[in-house]
Amino acid sequence: MIDDFPNPIVTTDVVVLTLKDGVLRLLLAQRAADAAVAPGVWTLPGGFVHMDKDRSLEDTVRRVFRTKTGGEVAYLEQLCTFGSTDRDPRGWSLSVAYLALVPEHKVTGLDEQRTRWVPVRPCPDLPFDHRAIVTQALERVRGKAAYSSLPAFLLPDTFTLPQLMAVYEAVLDQQLDQSTFRRKVAEQGMIVKARGARAHTGAGRPAALYKLSRPALQDFGRVLLSTRD
Template identity: 50%
Template sequence: MPHSPVLCTVDAVLLTLQQGALQVLLARRERAPFAGTWALPGGFIHPQEDADAQASALRVLQDKAGVRPPYLEQLATFSGPARDPRGWSLAVVYCALVPAERLQGLGDGVRLVNVDEVPALPFDHGAIVCQALERVRGKSQYSSLPVHLCGEQFTLPQLQAVYEAVLGEPLNKVSFRRKMDELAMLEPVPGALQGGGAHRPAQLYRLRPAFRRSLSLSPRGL
């Protein structure tokens, strides 16, 4: 049995939305290589401990940021001899979407930066962040993905604002609502209305349980 000398790691691209801006979580590296620099949170797979690479990514996010993301999907695996100065390495990369309300009180070793203000990152982390944004924006065209950036309950105008922030463009209200109907992923929260004031109170919605772990996909984009 050939024992492979490949370094097996995971990295996580954790995205959130604050004040209408998409943000990514960076962690300060405690160890070499690149000690002291900001990078994507990552670490080695621990075969004695981890049920699979996704479990490794969840462990890393818990350890480094104290966060357990409600939604996580595998982005891709990056590999080769040059991406890590320690040798031929492979990183299974996961993308996590987390509502901002779950990211209060982050510790010193982590911070959130706007995705269009990401500093130069070590390894191939810059390319990884680009690919994650491309995936999230692409999938947001035809799926329930952006809902995972919302809190538990939200109005349709709030949800539309989240889609617009992710896609980077305004959406037509009528076609947005038709699309939400087509995706059939929302349910009204019984008896829950928001606001009032000058406007008619707005119905609050939540994600249907079937779509907490898997996405609702539409055959046509927004």
């Protein structure tokens, strides 16, 4: 039965977002110069499922991410699977797309020749259906920002309230009212004070540092808690 129906090409592609210099950025990787399709072109990082190494699709994504960046993602969630005859010139192909959030300082092993962070708005030109994948990732992360602590996974483990508001503004692509934002954050029990810590960010009084509360962390079954310890 399996032989009767040869299987499509299966890859995973991952939309990796970070906040850098106050701007929401997307990770691109350059395809090999001798790639059969789109050689040398900048695309979403991705790769084939290696059936001998990966026990699950998530293993594939994590391996791809680790290989391209030397880091670990802080938050990973599946977006959608794109599959059709015409999305890849090699034939019937299927890509399981993921969304990953990562704080900038956690990605230290980037190969600067082959990877780069680019602003996600406006979305850069990308081959295949990668722009559609990015669009879906932005919708997902904006949608979840409206009711959850998701954007905080773009920050270091401890952060100031102005940093938290800045990351929401970057994700939502809109300015927020400071007092409304602080009230909502307090109501939702999203953050707790990080014991003893204060950030010295300028000439004024040092700002209080916060971290995500345990419920806010637990909201996300897919969170890789180990990266936040």
